[in-house]
Amino acid sequence: MIKTLGYAAYKAKDALAPFTFERRDPRDHDVVIETKYCGICHSDVHQARDEWGGSVFPMVPGHEIVGVVTEVGAGVTKFKVGDRVGVGCFVDSCRTCEYCRQGLEQYCTQGITATYNGYERDGTTLSQGGYSSAIVVDENYVLRVPDKLPLDAAAPLLCxxxxxxxxxxxxxxxxxxxxxxxxxxxxxxxxxxxxxxxxxxxxxxxxxxxxxxxxxxxxxxxxxxxxxxxxxxxxxxxxxxxxxxxxxxxxxxxxxxxxxxxxxxxxxxxxxxxxxxxxxxxxxxxxxxxxSMIGGIQETQEMLDFCGKHGIVSDIETIAINQVNEAYERVVASDVRYRFVIDLETLKSAGAGF
CATH class of the missing domain: 3.40.50.720 (NAD(P)-binding Rossmann-like Domain)
Structure with a gap:
């Protein structure tokens, strides 16, 4: 198992706080990603505060994830160590329904495996998101970030x-x-x-x-x-x-x-x-x-490539992980132009609270 540092909501409406947990060791088709940056989406706030109902805790939010591949499973063919990659709003789907077969995994009839605030396909393991030092994802749900795009400002593209x-x-x-x-x-x-x-x-x-x-x-x-x-x-x-x-x-x-x-x-x-x-x-x-709800994996890759071609990224304000609760309040107040992005390197600092 991979020891992982993160920030989590321990229960609804609690401030996010330091949280240590374990990611699975890579299976044959898994990619291990060192998280470099993660955007803050307003839906992170809604779910961490259980404003939509049905939230599961403890919850590590974050589905605008970019980082670098540090390890790959034995059967991985799409990525190698050192690749710049991203993970969006979901990390798995049934892969067999008519929509998954069409590349519309976001509309999977059996339901997607959300990057956080949900359960993996085994029905018991909590999925945890990108406010964390690393994430392990099947290669078929990982995106390639074009070299022309800065990782921090590219993170919000994933949602x-x-x-x-x-x-x-x-x-x-x-x-x-x-x-x-x-x-x-x-x-x-x-x-x-x-x-x-x-x-x-x-x-x-x-x-x-x-x-x-x-x-x-x-x-x-x-x-x-x-x-x-x-x-x-x-x-x-x-x-x-x-x-x-x-x-x-x-x-x-x-x-x-x-x-x-x-x-x-x-x-x-x-x-x-x-x-x-x-x-x-x-x-x-x-x-x-x-x-309309996000996009499938193929379309998301097309979007990233389009953004790489045209030099499109988000306008961002980069913050340390221990500023996340302040950032949540500013998101609610529409006091950001236009997306907060967490620098996950700050998890390693003494100020992160571990």
């Missing part, structure tokens, strides 16, 4: 990046398409960068104009404040595709009115409560309301 890339590709964002991104946060800023690189005309819809300069710097062609009611009149019937990254309560019907005929609004931010949608918002204009 925030693919969460936006997948719907942009699926709904064919590109030249001649008008795309709106609701919210300019950890997810939204990646949507702006990716849609711009794909050649779409990109608009940011944000509560205020406070981040307008950032939006334009990231690649937005237009920026509007949704607190201004005139915005919804001016932009009615404008967009082919709207991606909603916001999990706060909002009137989805108003945003559906901004779609063209046959336009689609895709939800990737998950509100805590149910959101009412009126039939007329969809019927008038033959509009669609859809959802």
């Amino acid at each position: 925030a990046g693919i969460t936006l890339y997948s719907p942009l590709v699926h709904w064919k964002a590109g030249p001649g398409k008008k795309v709106a991104i609701i919210g300019l946060g950890g997810l939204g800023h990646m949507g702006v960068k990716l849609a711009h690189a794909m050649g779409a005309e990109v608009t940011v819809l944000s509560q205020s104009l406070r981040k307008q300069d950032d939006g334009k710097r990231l690649g937005a062609d237009h920026f509007y404040a949704t607190s201004d009611k005139e915005t919804f009149k001016k932009l009615a019937g404008t967009f082919d595709l709207i991606i909603n990254t916001v999990s706060a309560p909002m009137d989805w019907n108003a945003y559906l009115g901004l779609l063209k005929v046959d336009g689609t609004m895709v939800v990737v931010g998950i509100p805590e409560g149910e959101v009412p949608v009126g039939a007329f918002s969809l019927v008038i204009g033959r509009r669609s309301l859809a959802g």
Whole structure:
């Protein structure tokens, strides 16, 4: 077994604290990864605080993981020691259902094995995430990080990046398409960068104009404040595709009115409560309301390669592991531009608390 250092929530709503646990020794197709950096996703906060229900403890969060391969199993063919790699939101799936066979493992009918806050395929071993010194993952669920991308800023691509890339590709964002991104946060800023690189005309819809300069710097062609009611009149019937990254309560019907005929609004931010949608918002204009969840392994690799080609990474603020609880509060307060990334080298320091 591999002794591993990490930070964990011992129970719901507890502050994260030092935690020592064991990873399995590598099996034939396993890759052992020394974790270098791990992004902080808002879903980490939700799950560590059991805000969605069903959380299991102790919990080591983190599913935006990048690092270096330190050991491989006897049967590994895809990676070697020294490779720069990443691990995203899941580390296994059934591999046999129709969706796994299509490379859509995120929709596995038997359920994915989440990188953390779940159980491995044996049904008893807790999966633990990337706020840790190492992780052991089957090679088929490991991604290759392009050499051109800095590891720290590439970490959020493993969740925030693919969460936006997948719907942009699926709904064919590109030249001649008008795309709106609701919210300019950890997810939204990646949507702006990716849609711009794909050649779409990109608009940011944000509560205020406070981040307008950032939006334009990231690649937005237009920026509007949704607190201004005139915005919804001016932009009615404008967009082919709207991606909603916001999990706060909002009137989805108003945003559906901004779609063209046959336009689609895709939800990737998950509100805590149910959101009412009126039939007329969809019927008038033959509009669609859809959802999207991360991407499969093949698509995630495609996303990383696309980002390598275009030099796309997340805008980050790097922190030490013992700053994670402060970072959680700042995530909730939207006080980060645009993603916290933990430097896991700080686990080795005396200040980490081990």
